[in-house]
Amino acid sequence: MPSETFTHIARAAAPSDDVWAALNQPETWENIAGIDRVLDPSIDDEGRLVGFSFDSAVAGKSYRGSAKPDGRAEGSLMAWAIENSEISGRIEVTLEPDDDVTSLHVTLDVSSKGMLSSMFFPVVASTIGAGLPRSVDEFAAGFA
Secondary structure, X not given: OOEEEEEEEEEEOOOHHHHXXXXXXXXXXXXXXXXXXXXXXXXXOOOOEEEEEEEEEEOOEEEEEEEEEXXXXXXXXXXXXXXXXXXXXXXXXXXEEEOOEEEEEEEEEEEEOOHHHHHHHHHHHHHHHHHXXXXXXXXXXXXX
C-alpha cells in the first residue's frame, strides 16, 4: 500500500514545559495533521492526554478516526497511532528546548489501508502534507 512521510520543524517562543502542557490538551490536536475536531478525549489521573477520537475532512469527505498512544517520553516526545477507515499512520512530536524557546519536530507517516483508498491516496496525502507545516507553525506562533 502507498505511504508518505511528512516532517516539519517550528519554534515556539515558550519553554518546553509550556509546550508540553499544551500537547496534553485535546484542542491542541484540532487542525494538526488533518484533525478537524477532537471527540471523546481520554485524560488520565495525572492530567495527561492518553487517547481521543477525531473527525477530519479530506478531499471533501468526512472521516471518523482514533488516536492511540504510540510512544511517550514525558516532556520531550508524544506520538499517536492514528487510524480511520481509509488511512493509518503515526504522528510524532519531539520537543527540543533552548532556554525559553522550544523547537517542535513533527513527523507524520500515513499509509493507505485498502485498494480503493489507494486510488485516492495521492490526493489525501498531499492535502494532509500541505496542511502540516501551516498547522504546526500556527500552534508554535500561539506562544508568542
